[in-house]
Amino acid sequence: MSGRQWPGSRFAPSQRAAVTDAGMALWAERTRLCRDLEAGASTECRIGAVGNDVNEWLTAEAVTWRHLLSVRPTATPAQLRMSLPGNRALVERGLEMVSVFDYERLDDECRRMLVAEPVGDYLFAVADIQMKVIDHERVLLEGPTVDGQFSVIDVRSPRVLEQAMSYWNAVLASAFGCGTERAEAVHLSERQERVVDLMQQGMTDEAVARHLRVSVRTVRSEVARILETLEVRSRFSAGFRLGRGEARTD
Structure with missing residues (x-):
C-alpha cells in the first residue's frame, strides 16, 4: 500500500458516548424480549433461527427484503468472503443496503476487503451491538441461548424499532465511507x-x-x-x- 495510514483516533469521545448510550438502551430492550421469550410470554418477537441454521435462514429471508440497515461490530476475513458475494447479489437485484462495521475492531485484511468491495454502501464507524433493521419495520437482534447455541430474534415492535433507529443514528453520526480509505498503490487504469x-x-x-x-x-x-x-x-x-x-x- 502507499504511505497513507489508517487513521488512529478519528472518533471523538462524544461520538463513542452517544453510541454506547444508544446501544445500552437497545440492549435493555433486547434483554426484556429474551426474558419474555424464555417465559413463553412474548408477543413482539420470535426466534428466527438457531446456531448453524442462522446463515441459511438469513439467506432465505433476504430475498424478500427491500431495504436493509446493518450494523456489525466485527467480522473475520472468512465471514466476509462468505457474506460479501451474497450481499453483492442482493444489491444487484435491487436491495437498498447500508452496512456499517466498527472501524477499530476489524483487522487490516477485513478493512481492505471492505474498501475494495465494488457493490453496496459500506461504512466504518463506532459500533457496539450487531443488528439489522429490515424495511423500516423489523429488527433482527441476538437472541437467547437455545440448547447452548446462539439465536437470532425477529422483532416487530414500534418501541424496539424506535430504539434501534436511535442506535443507528448514533452509529451513523460517527461513520465514514469505506471508499474514502482506498489506497493508491500503483498507477492502474x-x-x-x-x-x-x-x-x-x-x-x-x-x-x-x-x-x-x-x-x-x-x-x-x-x-x-x-x-x-x-x-x-x-x-x-x-x-x-x-x-x-x-x-x-x-
Whole structure:
C-alpha cells in the first residue's frame, strides 16, 4: 500500500458516548424480549433461527427484503468472503443496503476487503451491538441461548424499532465511507482497478468478465498487464503487493 495510514483516533469521545448510550438502551430492550421469550410470554418477537441454521435462514429471508440497515461490530476475513458475494447479489437485484462495521475492531485484511468491495454502501464507524433493521419495520437482534447455541430474534415492535433507529443514528453520526480509505498503490487504469477489486472478492475470470461486460480474453489480458506493471509473476503476489489480499481464480 502507499504511505497513507489508517487513521488512529478519528472518533471523538462524544461520538463513542452517544453510541454506547444508544446501544445500552437497545440492549435493555433486547434483554426484556429474551426474558419474555424464555417465559413463553412474548408477543413482539420470535426466534428466527438457531446456531448453524442462522446463515441459511438469513439467506432465505433476504430475498424478500427491500431495504436493509446493518450494523456489525466485527467480522473475520472468512465471514466476509462468505457474506460479501451474497450481499453483492442482493444489491444487484435491487436491495437498498447500508452496512456499517466498527472501524477499530476489524483487522487490516477485513478493512481492505471492505474498501475494495465494488457493490453496496459500506461504512466504518463506532459500533457496539450487531443488528439489522429490515424495511423500516423489523429488527433482527441476538437472541437467547437455545440448547447452548446462539439465536437470532425477529422483532416487530414500534418501541424496539424506535430504539434501534436511535442506535443507528448514533452509529451513523460517527461513520465514514469505506471508499474514502482506498489506497493508491500503483498507477492502474480504471478497468484494471475494477478487475483487481473483483478478483480480490474471489470472482473467477468468467465472473469478472460478466460483471464488466467484456470478454474473458479481455480480462486475462488485463491481468497480464497488471502483473507486468507490478513486476510480479502471480496473482497472489499481485494481491499482496497491492495490499488487497489474494486475487484468486478457479
